[in-house]
Amino acid sequence: MAISEVVLDELKRRAREAAGHAYAPYSGFAVGAAVLTDGGEIHSSANVENASFGLSNCAERNAIFQAVAHGARKLEALAIYTPTAAATMPCGACRQVLAEFGADAVIICCTNDDSRERRFALAELLPAAFGPASL
Ligand code: THU
Secondary structure (H helix, E strand, C coil): CCHHHHHHHHHHHHHHHHHHEECCCCCCCCCCCEEEEECCCCEECEECCCCCCHHHHHHHHHHHHHHHHCCCCEEEEEEEEECCCCCCCHHHHHHHHHHCCCCCEEEECCCCCHHHHEEEEEEHHHHCCCCCCHH
């Protein structure tokens, strides 16, 4: 069943709120993400960088891991917010992690300008994915 726009608005709001907690002193690129579980819960997070650059974590993976660590196993939607002109696409690593828990998830990439919002099915962004069924 389609997710209501009211719920998706709240998901986007939570992603935007989370971006306020980004720790991004090296890139200066703040990202917020929020995921919707099949139980209707929302978990949000931001990107967290490190002086050892390669240890930085994306907002999307932080939000997904947080949801899973709280017991979720199925994700219905992921919102990604950046305060940029164009919507930000999730990186390849985050697409793969989402495939583990949200193969059918909708991904909403949003900014402060609703007309710039972009929506995708994960299958569009990660076709022919390697996943749990591959093993
Ligand atoms: N980043 C995310 O958190 N999500 C994305 O979708 C793209 C990139 C973060 C990683 C790093 O902290 C900063 O943005 C610049 O790449």
